[in-house]
Amino acid sequence: MVNLVGLFFFHEHHDHGHEGHNHDHDHDNENMYGVFLHVLADCLGSVSVIFSSILVRYYKLYVADPICSFVISLMILASAVPFIQMTATNLILKSPESQKKRIARITDKILKIEGVLKVNSLNIWEMGKSKFVGTIDISVGEKANRAMIHDEISTLLRGNKCREICV
Numbered sequence: 001m002v003n004l005v006g007l008f009f010f011h012e013h014h015d016h017g018h019e020g021h022n023h024d025h026d027h028d029n030e031n032m033y034g035v036f037l038h039v040l041a042d043c044l045g046s047v048s049v050i051f052s053s054i055l056v057r058y059y060k061l062y063v064a065d066p067i068c069s070f071v072i073s074l075m076i077l078a079s080a081v082p083f084i085q086m087t088a089t090n091l092i093l094k095s096p097e098s099q100k101k102r103i104a105r106i107t108d109k110i111l112k113i114e115g116v117l118k119v120n121s122l123n124i125w126e127m128g129k130s131k132f133v134g135t136i137d138i139s140v141g142e143k144a145n146r147a148m149i150h151d152e153i154s155t156l157l158r159g160n161k162c163r164e165i166c167v
Helices: 002-013 030-059 064-091 097-111 146-159
Strands: 116-128 131-140 162-166
Touching: 030 064, 064 116, 097 116, 097 146, 131 146, 146 162
Parallel strands: 131 162
Antiparallel strands: 116 131
């Protein structure tokens, strides 16, 4: 019963986005999503124990317990893998594949800024729902106006929804 109450409260932080039957997860707080998965696993484990106990007690199906445990383990694994991928991408500060075209467009614009010689690296990743972080390493000419370049790049990245910027 406690697990069901927990699922009810934590499910609001777990949004599937079902437009066009898309199951990509969009979570405003990955910690809450982790809590949701933990409570869901506990709930499924409890249901599995009840179900397999009934099968063993009334139908003498002793194989029910390991089968239920295996099925629940697969379900937990299936929900945990996307969560691990999502958090690992943020932890290693890697730009997701979905940002590659966006990064290419921004790089082209930065290269047109007077004084910028080369974009050594530009990374943009999502740290929460619609909260993007951007880091850039550039090479500039010896006589370049560094303050102007910094301001133009910051403005460009902010215009592309980056709220945390490191130039």
